[in-house]
Amino acid sequence: MSQVTDSKVKHCTSKQAASLLEVTTRTIQLWSESGILKAWKTVGGHRRFNLEDIEALKAELKQETNAAVEHKLVRVLVIEDEPDLIMLYKMTIEGWSLPIILQTASDGFQGLIQIGAxxxxxxxxxxxxxxxxxxxxxxxxxxxxxxxxxxxxxxxxLSKAEITQKGGLPAGIPIFTKPIPFDEIEKIISQQCKTLLSS
Known part of the structure; x- marks a missing residue:
């Protein structure tokens, strides 16, 4: 793994950033493209990252991943910007007798951070x-x-037509209409728990 060893160096490459943050280089690239991690490009077109930004994000990720050290638990991430709905998700999902650990994010920006980490x-x-x-x-x-x-x-x-007008979802991702269909979600999570924990 490539590490930054010179304390005088103030920036690093995508590969070094991935090593420091313990994610893949592709995740670093996507975080950069999404504005999660600021970067600039050299004359040759290579990304460079500020080490201070890397350390700040590393500290944030550590807080998010402390709860993820639990083994034999299925990790569920809910991304929702309405505080009342986040609370509803938490109360409902945590009330199910399933071996899961739940995290939440308030928008797609935070969602990508948590997904990567x-x-x-x-x-x-x-x-x-x-x-x-x-x-x-x-x-x-x-x-x-x-x-x-x-x-x-x-x-x-949104209706499926409205979602299509906005660009549509990638193929294979199911879309449910609010109010939140917790019965359907519970079935999917329950099946996934059986699949993951039996493997």
């Missing part, structure tokens, strides 16, 4: 959100090969 097994996302909306987040997510096995679903107040 926490690597959830299941992602439930809203579509209409500030900063980075669900459509843009999902289109970034499908470029990340390491998350091909992740179960992803969208829940939105």
């Amino acid at each position: 926490w690597k959830p097994d299941i992602v439930i996302t809203d579509i209409q959100m500030p900063n980075v909306d669900g459509i843009h987040m999902l289109k970034s997510l499908v470029k990340m090969e390491e998350f091909n096995d992740m179960v992803v679903m969208a829940v939105s107040g």
Whole structure:
């Protein structure tokens, strides 16, 4: 693994940033493209990152991943910008007798950070959100090969026609209409728990 060893060096490459943050180089590239991690390019077109920005993000990710040290728990990430709905998700999902650990994010920007660092097994996302909306987040997510096995679903107040007008979702991602269909979500999460914990 490539490390930055010279304390005088104030910047690093994508590969070094990936090593420091313990994610893939592709995740670093997507975080850069999404504005999560600021970067500039050399004359030759190579990305460079400020080490202070790397350390700040590393500290933030550490807080998010402390709860993820639990083994034999299925990781569920809910991305929703409405505080009342986040509370509803928490109260409902945590009330199920399933071996899961739940995290939340308030928009697609935070969602991409947590997906890259926490690597959830299941992602439930809203579509209409500030900063980075669900459509843009999902289109970034499908470029990340390491998350091909992740179960992803969208829940939105928009109709399927309205979502199509906004650019549509990547193929294979189911969309549920609000109010949140918790019965359907529970079935999917329950099945995924059986699949993951039996392997």
